[in-house]
Amino acid sequence: MAEFARANVEREIKTYGYDAVVKSHCRMCHGGCGVLVYTRAGKVARIAGDPDCPINHGTLCPKGIGSAQLAYHPDRLTHPVRRIGPKGSGRWERISWDEALDTIAARMLDYKASFGAESVVLGYGTGRENEAAIYRLANLFGSPNVLTAGHLCYGPRISTGIITCGSNPIVDYENDPRCIMVWGNNLVIANSDEYKGESLATCIERGAKLICVDPRMTRLAARADVWLQLRPGTDAALALGMLNVIIEEGLYDREFVERHVHGWEPFVARVREYPLERVAAITWVPQEQIRAAARLFATTAPAAIQWGVAIEQQITCQDNNRLLMALMGITGNIDRRGGQVLFRTPKIRNVGEFGAHKLLPRTQADKRLGGDRFRLAGNFAIINPKCVWDAILTAEPYPVKMLFFISSNPLMTRANATEVHRALNEVEFMAVADFFITPTAELADIVLPAATWLEMDYIGDFWKRHGYILPRRKVVQIGECRSDHEMLNDLAHRIGQGEHWWDDFESGLDWILEPMGITWKDFEKMDYVRGEVKYEKYKEKGFSTPTGKFELWSTKMQEWGYDPLPGYREPSESPVSRPDLHERYPYILVTGARSPGFFHTENRQLPWMRELHPDPTIEIHPQTAAALGIRDGDWVVVESARGRIRMRAKLFAGIDPRVVGAQHAWWHPELKDSDHGWNRSNVNVLTDDSYESCDPAMGANSVRTLLCNIHPERQ
Ligand SMILES: Nc1nc2c(c(=O)[nH]1)N[C@H]1C(S)=C(S)[C@@H](COP(=O)(O)OP(=O)(O)OC[C@H]3O[C@@H](n4cnc5c(=O)[nH]c(N)nc54)[C@H](O)[C@@H]3O)O[C@H]1N2
Numbered sequence: 174m175a176e177f178a179r180a181n182v183e184r185e186i187k188t189y190g191y192d193a194v195v196k197s198h199c200r201m202c203h204g205g206c207g208v209l210v211y212t213r214a215g216k217v218a219r220i221a222g223d224p225d226c227p228i229n230h231g232t233l234c235p236k237g238i239g240s241a242q243l244a245y246h247p248d249r250l251t252h253p254v255r256r257i258g259p260k261g262s263g264r265w266e267r268i269s270w271d272e273a274l275d276t277i278a279a280r281m282l283d284y285k286a287s288f289g290a291e292s293v294v295l296g297y298g299t300g301r302e303n304e305a306a307i308y309r310l311a312n313l314f315g316s317p318n319v320l321t322a323g324h325l326c327y328g329p330r331i332s333t334g335i336i337t338c339g340s341n342p343i344v345d346y347e348n349d350p351r352c353i354m355v356w357g358n359n360l361v362i363a364n365s366d367e368y369k370g371e372s373l374a375t376c377i378e379r380g381a382k383l384i385c386v387d388p389r390m391t392r393l394a395a396r397a398d399v400w401l402q403l404r405p406g407t408d409a410a411l412a413l414g415m416l417n418v419i420i421e422e423g424l425y426d427r428e429f430v431e432r433h434v435h436g437w438e439p440f441v442a443r444v445r446e447y448p449l450e451r452v453a454a455i456t457w458v459p460q461e462q463i464r465a466a467a468r469l470f471a472t473t474a475p476a477a478i479q480w481g482v483a484i485e486q487q488i489t490c491q492d493n494n495r496l497l498m499a500l501m502g503i504t505g506n507i508d509r510r511g512g513q514v515l516f517r518t519p520k521i522r523n524v525g526e527f528g529a530h531k532l533l534p535r536t537q538a539d540k541r542l543g544g545d546r547f548r549l550a551g552n553f554a555i556i557n558p559k560c561v562w563d564a565i566l567t568a569e570p571y572p573v574k575m576l577f578f579i580s581s582n583p584l585m586t587r588a589n590a591t592e593v594h595r596a597l598n599e600v601e602f603m604a605v606a607d608f609f610i611t612p613t614a615e616l617a618d619i620v621l622p623a624a625t626w627l628e629m630d631y632i633g634d635f636w637k638r639h640g641y642i643l644p645r646r647k648v649v650q651i652g653e654c655r656s657d658h659e660m661l662n663d664l665a666h667r668i669g670q671g672e673h674w675w676d677d678f679e680s681g682l683d684w685i686l687e688p689m690g691i692t693w694k695d696f697e698k699m700d701y702v703r704g705e706v707k708y709e710k711y712k713e714k715g716f717s718t719p720t721g722k723f724e725l726w727s728t729k730m731q732e733w734g735y736d737p738l739p740g741y742r743e744p745s746e747s748p749v750s751r752p753d754l755h756e757r758y759p760y761i762l763v764t765g766a767r768s769p770g771f772f773h774t775e776n777r778q779l780p781w782m783r784e785l786h787p788d789p790t791i792e793i794h795p796q797t798a799a800a801l802g803i804r805d806g807d808w809v810v811v812e813s814a815r816g817r818i819r820m821r822a823k824l825f826a827g828i829d830p831r832v833v834g835a836q837h838a839w840w841h842p843e844l845k846d847s848d849h850g851w852n853r854s855n856v857n858v859l860t861d862d863s864y865e866s867c868d869p870a871m872g873a874n875s876v877r878t879l880l881c882n883i884h885p886e887r888q
């Protein structure tokens with residue numbers, strides 16, 4: 174620790190009477206920030222940013238600061254429980270870990286014997302750093318079915334990154350990009366995946382040009398040199414328009430294109446189908462603004478695209494990702510210092526290797542639910558949730574008998590919640606590992622108490638593509654809570670996988686670190702390790718794709734029977750594609766823009782976080798609200814073709830009058846009835862999960878683009 178920081182820590186300990194400080198690594202979101210955890214009388218007393226951490230430089234967000242309110246929450250589950258009444262009755266009894274894991278193991282083995290390993294579906298949500306252990310258990314068990322959010326989040330960036338250029342290109346904030354195009358992302362709130370808002374904010378302060386593509390005026394859009402306020406779900410058309418300007422005006426990197434690109438000519442022909450006149454009509458963005466953004470991005474070097482999940486939750490999910498990579502590629506910004514880099518991880522066993530994907534027999538992999546329908550997803554071990562609900566409800570293509578969710582609350586966060594509810598009610602056996610008995614857990618048979626980041630040793634950021642790993646050190650033990658990886662290690666022994674696991678998980682950490690020649694005991698004394706940083710690796714080795722080139726024309730997509738070139742398709746529910754529906758549901762609904770205090774369904778119990786956002790809200794333009802007789806703060810009913818919910822109106826001039834923006838993942842832990850109001854304000858009651866509304870290759874749901882109606886709630 175730097176001298177200044179050390180002196181500061183010592184002063185804090187003395188002044189406030191703390192007993193000790195542990196350097197660790199927060200994971201109240203996707204994680205990443207280095208923290209100093211101060212303890213008093215064996216409990217966490219304060220959390221501060223670690224100024225020496227290269228990820229966050231001492232900064233923290235509200236969730237990190239409030240972590241102790243989660244860890245010590247009175248409603249927290251601190252021992253395993255078994256349901257003793259009917260599903261949803263809210264009646265539970267305490268059981269031991271042995272009994273809980275024995276019961277889960279017996280069910281898994283029984284279902285495997287009777288219906289095949291594929292009848293057992295494991296599930297997790299967004300990156301909570303347990304995915305490697307979950308895939309390991311599933312693959313060794315023989316189930317190809319791990320249900321995640323990967324079909325509409327991050328999975329598309331990874332899979333399209335791999336087929337286009339070998340990996341996921343990450344913004345090289347440490348080397349001062351001079352132009353940043355923020356596309357469907359709000360990093361200063363989300364701090365998502367490999368990134369922290371602080372890096373972007375610092376870059377803007379250092380004078381980088383900023384382009385923002387967002388239908389809502391975010392803090393970033395407000396500061397942008399160019400803000401493109403597009404019609405939601407039309408990103409592919411906008412990107413094609415920008416590519417058109419760059420190609421027409423010769424602003425691309427000719428050398429890169431000539432030497433390193435596959436499919437240039439057909440790609441140019443595709444782009445030419447999108448002259449700006451057409452693009453402006455589709456996207457609502459004036460031609461001059463598209464031209465200005467394209468020129469600024471292509472003529473400022475180095476430049477990078479800060480891309481986010483909004484581009485993935487669309488019918489053109491994979492097209493959008495590939496088009497943004499095309500923008501990075503043809504402007505010469507791929508693997509360029511200060512541009513968009515294919516970073517290397519440190520020399521450890523990576524998530525793929527730990528996940529034991531190679532040990533899943535081909536015959537079982539071929540049974541992956543939806544693998545034939547959504548082939549890009551299927552080839553990356555990702556499944557579309559409806560395929561699981563259908564298998565439960567119809568036993569087609571085979572029955573799914575058991576679900577085991579480890580860090581997911583799918584009733585709240587998967588599209589078409591009413592259907593999810595039916596499936597979870599119907600499934601024969603369900604186990605959940607969580608901090609609380611959530612609306613999903615209320616439908617389970619057994620719930621296991623999971624440890625928060627303060628209660629585990631782990632190699633933080635081990636799944637990310639920025640090339641860092643950092644030690645997360647256990648600070649406290651709370652009740653009988655256990656980390657997911659320890660729990661899965663124990664379960665693995667009970668289902669006959671013992672030879673592939675360890676006596677305790679510390680040895681598992683040693684195995685991950687072994688190629689670097691260190692153990693966990695060595696690593697926990699270190700601040701972090703970073704993989705070797707090298708730029709323009711493709712100049713020596715080409716890209717890690719079938720052609721060795723940057724594939725604008727994807728040979729993989731061609732092999733799987735899709736259009737090898739990215740293109741634009743109308744959202745399945747839009748004023749253009751469904752004028753009939755638009756008459757009844759006249760507003761375009763975007764869902765899910767992130768709130769600083771929550772992480773999806775998490776933190777609604779935490780006093781500090783709930784104070785930030787007391788009620789579910791929907792943003793409505795003041796003109797629209799006036800026409801509907803709605804005032805700021807009124808409760809309104811929001812309806813789609815699937816259902817209706819209630820939210821509070823938030824009048825917001827930063828959104829187009831034809832568009833409204835609703836928060837997602839709202840439930841009410843404060844309601845002690847056993848359904849916790851799961852369907853009152855859950856925006857996924859409104860969203861569509863039909864196969865036709867999804868990206869045909871990735872299976873991503875269009876949760877950012879649907880049609881809705883709004884009216885004031887009658888008292
Ligand atoms: N309409 C709409 N829906 C969306 C989105 C949207 O924008 N709009 N966004 C989507 C996206 S991008 C994603 S990633 C998904 C997220 O979906 P999920 O990741 O499934 O998120 P949650 O539903 O909050 O479920 C996480 C649960 O895990 C628990 N938990 C947290 N950490 C741990 C842990 O370490 N171990 C265990 N065992 N439990 C833990 C939490 O208490 C919580 O109950 O939601 C998607 N849903």
Ligand SMILES: Nc1nc2c(c(=O)[nH]1)N[C@H]1C(S)=C(S)[C@@H](COP(=O)(O)OP(=O)(O)OC[C@H]3O[C@@H](n4cnc5c(=O)[nH]c(N)nc54)[C@H](O)[C@@H]3O)O[C@H]1N2
Nearest residue numbers: 299357358359363365405406481482483766767771772773
């Ligand atoms: N505090 C907090 N942080 C989080 C999360 C959380 O729940 N809370 N969730 C985490 C997860 S799993 C994820 S995936 C990330 C997501 O984080 P981000 O990628 O930043 O995603 P969002 O904030 O959901 O949406 C970003 C922006 O996309 C815009 N948008 C909506 N529709 C469209 C569209 O059609 N096109 C374009 N171009 N933009 C559109 C929204 O207006 C919004 O401002 O955040 C992570 N971090």
Ligand code: SF4
Nearest residue numbers: 199201202206234237
């Ligand atoms: S951004 Fe994420 S890792 Fe950083 S303090 Fe907030 S919750 Fe923790």
Ligand SMILES: [Mo]
Nearest residue numbers: 299322326482
């Ligand atoms: Mo996500």
